[in-house]
Amino acid sequence: xxxxxxxxxxxxxxxxxxxxxxxxxxxxxxxxxxxxxxxxxxxxxxxxxxxxxxxxxxxxxxxxxxxxxxxxxxxxxxxxxxxxxxxxxxxxxxxxxxxxxxxxxxxxxxxxxxxxxxxxxxxxxxxxxxxxxxxxxxxxxxxxxxxxxxxxxxxxxxxxxxxxxxxxxxxxxxxxxxxxxxxxxxxxxxxxxxxxxxxxxxxxxxxxxxxxxxxxxxxxxxxxxxxxxxxxxxxxxxxxxxxxxxxxxxxxxxxxxxxxxxxxxxxxxxxxxxxxxxxxxxxxxxxxxxxxxxxxxxxxxxxxxxxxxxxxxxxxxxxxxxxxxxx
Amino acid sequence: xxxxxxxxxxxxxxxxxxxxxxxxxxxxxxxxxxxxxxxxxxxxxxxxxxxxxxxxxxxxxxxxxxxxxxxxxxxxxxxxxxxxxxxxxxxxxxxxxxxxxxxxxxxxxxxxxxxxxxxxxxxxxxxxxxxxxxxxxxxxxxxxxxxxxxxxxxxxxxxxxxxxxxxxxxxxxxxxxxxxxxxxxxxxxxxxxxxxxxxxxxxxxxxxxxxxxxxxxxxxxxxxxxxxxxxxxxxxxxxxxxxxxxxxxxxxxxxxxxxxxxxxxxxxxxxxxxxxxxxxxxxxxxxxxxxxxxxxxxxxxxxxxxxxxxxxxxxxxxxxxxxxxxxxxxxxxxxxxxxxxxxxxxxxxxxxxxxxxxxxxxxxxxxxxxxxxxxx
Numbered sequence: 001x002x003x004x005x006x007x008x009x010x011x012x013x014x015x016x017x018x019x020x021x022x023x024x025x026x027x028x029x030x031x032x033x034x035x036x037x038x039x040x041x042x043x044x045x046x047x048x049x050x051x052x053x054x055x056x057x058x059x060x061x062x063x064x065x066x067x068x069x070x071x072x073x074x075x076x077x078x079x080x081x082x083x084x085x086x087x088x089x090x091x092x093x094x095x096x097x098x099x100x101x102x103x104x105x106x107x108x109x110x111x112x113x114x115x116x117x118x119x120x121x122x123x124x125x126x127x128x129x130x131x132x133x134x135x136x137x138x139x140x141x142x143x144x145x146x147x148x149x150x151x152x153x154x155x156x157x158x159x160x161x162x163x164x165x166x167x168x169x170x171x172x173x174x175x176x177x178x179x180x181x182x183x184x185x186x187x188x189x190x191x192x193x194x195x196x197x198x199x200x201x202x203x204x205x206x207x208x209x210x211x212x213x214x215x216x217x218x219x220x221x222x223x224x225x226x227x228x229x230x231x232x233x234x235x236x237x238x239x240x241x242x243x244x245x246x247x248x249x250x251x252x253x254x255x256x257x258x259x260x261x262x263x264x265x266x267x268x269x270x271x272x273x274x275x276x277x278x279x280x281x282x283x284x285x286x287x288x289x290x291x292x293x294x295x296x297x298x299x300x301x302x303x304x305x306x307x308x309x310x311x312x313x314x315x316x317x318x319x320x321x322x323x324x325x326x327x
Numbered sequence: 328x329x330x331x332x333x334x335x336x337x338x339x340x341x342x343x344x345x346x347x348x349x350x351x352x353x354x355x356x357x358x359x360x361x362x363x364x365x366x367x368x369x370x371x372x373x374x375x376x377x378x379x380x381x382x383x384x385x386x387x388x389x390x391x392x393x394x395x396x397x398x399x400x401x402x403x404x405x406x407x408x409x410x411x412x413x414x415x416x417x418x419x420x421x422x423x424x425x426x427x428x429x430x431x432x433x434x435x436x437x438x439x440x441x442x443x444x445x446x447x448x449x450x451x452x453x454x455x456x457x458x459x460x461x462x463x464x465x466x467x468x469x470x471x472x473x474x475x476x477x478x479x480x481x482x483x484x485x486x487x488x489x490x491x492x493x494x495x496x497x498x499x500x501x502x503x504x505x506x507x508x509x510x511x512x513x514x515x516x517x518x519x520x521x522x523x524x525x526x527x528x529x530x531x532x533x534x535x536x537x538x539x540x541x542x543x544x545x546x547x548x549x550x551x552x553x554x555x556x557x558x559x560x561x562x563x564x565x566x567x568x569x570x571x572x573x574x575x576x577x578x579x580x581x582x583x584x585x586x587x588x589x590x591x592x593x594x595x596x597x598x599x600x601x602x603x604x605x606x607x608x609x610x611x612x613x614x615x616x617x618x619x620x621x622x623x624x625x626x627x628x629x630x631x632x633x634x635x636x637x638x639x640x641x642x643x644x645x646x647x648x649x650x651x652x653x654x655x656x657x658x659x660x661x662x663x664x665x666x667x668x669x670x671x672x673x674x675x676x677x678x679x680x681x682x683x684x685x686x687x688x689x690x691x692x693x694x695x696x697x698x699x700x701x702x703x
Contacts, residue, residue, distance in 0.1 A: 042467075042469065044469065044473075088670055088674055092674035093674065094670060094673045094674045095673055097409050097411075097469060098620070098624065098669060098673045099669075099670060099673065101617055101620055101669065102665075102666040102667075102669035102670045102673075103666070104617070105614075105617065105662050105665055105666040105669070106662070106663060106666030106667075108614075108659075108662060109659040109660070109661070109662020109663045109665070109666065110659075110662070110663055110666075112657065112659040112662075113657055113659040113660055113662075113663060116657040116659070117361050122657060122659075235477065238473050238477070239477075241470065241473070242470060242473070242474055245467070245470050277485050277488070277489055279481040279482070279484050279485035279488075280481075280485065282481055283477075283478055283481040283482075286474045286475075286477045286478050286481075287474075287478065289470070289474050290460070290466070290471055290474050290475070293460070293466045293467065293470055293471060293474075294460060294464045294465075294466050297464055297465040297466060298464065298465075301465065
């Protein structure tokens with residue numbers, strides 16, 4: 001009987017819609033993590049940047065009574081923080097991981113500190129009348145029974161997450177900047193030798209990364225919830241980073257991986273009625289990420305070996321042919 | 328004397344003092360803006376831990392955890408392995424040692440060592456996994472350790488909620504450990520000092536973890552600088568390829584480095600559960616694994632420096648707690664200070680840049696003095 005309830009719960013349109021909603025604040029920072037990772041600068045400060053974005057959005061929207069000012073401020077805060085990260089890493093030669101850790105600590109502490117000054121409360125911003133980004137009802141589609149529930153009625157940031165996935169793919173694979181960015185990540189010396197400005201490319205990658213992460217933070221504080229809570233990202237920045245690797249470092253893969261994490265989270269809520277501890281379900285994506293990480297490397301190593309073998313065979317064949325020619 | 332002042336040690340030390348000083352100054356400027364009584368708040372922050380015996384005790388207890396974690400980080404960072412797994416190892420250490428302390432029916436003199444051993448083993452195992460994945464399967468240690476942290480946290484929450492928590496308890500925590508499962512006080516029962524001992528025992532909770540930490544510092548130092556394995560570890564940190572060409576089994580060394588680092592993080596967990604809280608609680612560590620990184624950085628990954636860095640950083644944390652209780656400034660300011668310290672200490676270019684400016688100014692001065700002389 002309970003299994004029945006769970007299954008019916010999972011296969012309902014509402015459940016799919018909730019997976020999409022839960023996945024949004026993972027997809028957006030994951031895209032940011034993807035871009036910086038492909039540029040060769042692993043950004044572990046996604047978590048902190050999300051917090052900064054979430055906080056700035058709530059505060060500015062509350063004081064200006066304008067949602068969009070809040071969104072702009074959130075984006076600005078996220079990009080400012082990633083600019084600090086980029087400055088320390090690229091210009092002052094701080095190690096990117098240590099700088100990222102510092103940024104996370106700064107944002108965790110800084111947001112609570114400022115929250116306390118502004119509201120006198122260290123838990124959340126419920127005393128501030130902050131705004132929420134609007135939901136979009138798609139005409140016609142919203143009236144189709146199942147599809148309407150799944151596709152329509154999400155907030156603006158959810159739709160932008162999917163559009164941005166496509167835009168990131170275009171940016172990475174269809175523009176010269178994307179080619180430069182991937183070249184810099186693959187081999188910075190080689191990229192520099194053909195005249196690509198490694199530092200500038202990485203600076204831009206980190207800025208875009210901060211922009212995406214701040215959108216994820218804004219989704220948390222102005223859509224998913226409509227207030228700021230201390231440490232409200234709850235590790236989502238790190239999950240986003242994991243999604244990059246689980247998704248094989250491609251935009252589509254990252255999107256799918258982020259949705260898998262969202263699915264596991266939504267599922268663990270549903271399983272409460274089955275008396276399966278939620279922790280086990282929540283653990284699955286992390287284990288999957290470790291496996292994917294290993295699988296990716298093993299596959300890559302096999303590819304390199306295969307390529308080397310083919311090259312050698314071709315070379316041998318050419319040698320033989322040349323030999324035959326001279327004879 | 329001048330030579331000593333210019334030695335690399337003094338330069339490093341000076342750099343850290345400058346970084347900490349600048350961060351504290353920044354903290355004071357922030358306090359000026361937000362507090363009604365900035366001087367009082369900052370005095371509580373900077374002098375608070377020394378004002379009462381119980382506050383002094385809090386400082387030392389806090390520092391002991393930080394020193395354990397700092398040592399764990401120093402080992403891996405020395406080998407240039409960016410393992411961030413201390414958090415997960417610490418959680419499992421706390422869980423395992425706490426379980427032994429609660430459920431193994433042995434007298435204290437056996438139960439406590441067993442619990443410590445179990446914590447060390449749990450940390451070792453939880454370091455072995457990412458070590459193996461990195462060395463033999465090429466998995467990025469940052470991502471794998473972050474994932475293992477999350478997995479450890481889920482295991483911890485699951486075990487605590489479903490198996491360790493007393494069934495009728497309204498809060499998510501274990502029963503309090505008995506004396507046979509808690510670390511005893513550090514103060515030995517010396518005849519004639521009973522009154523002093525009584526005072527320390529009632530007001531502070533400093534345990535034999537103090538001696539354990541001292542031993543751990545020396546052991547890690549010995550391992551790093553006086554054993555072949557330590558040499559391999561440092562060589563790998565200095566130049567991985569060179570170490571490999573030199574015939575070192577770098578894979579084995581990396582696995583061992585991460586696992587041994589786990590032992591210390593596991594012991595930090597044991598100190599949290601059996602020393603500080605004497606029970607297993609939810610959220611036992613909020614980012615302590617990352618705070619250990621600050622400690623190790625301040626010590627420049629040198630095990631002998633870690634206790635000083637741990638005490639200094641523990642002092643800031645304890646001071647921040649007191650400031651929050653006695654003024655209108657919240658303790659999170661110490662996190663901001665901490666972040667600034669990390670950035671300033673690790674920014675390779677800041678000090679050379681300052682020195683270049685100074686020498687440029689000196690050169691300009693010399694030139695300015697020389698020019699009129701030449702004109703005469």
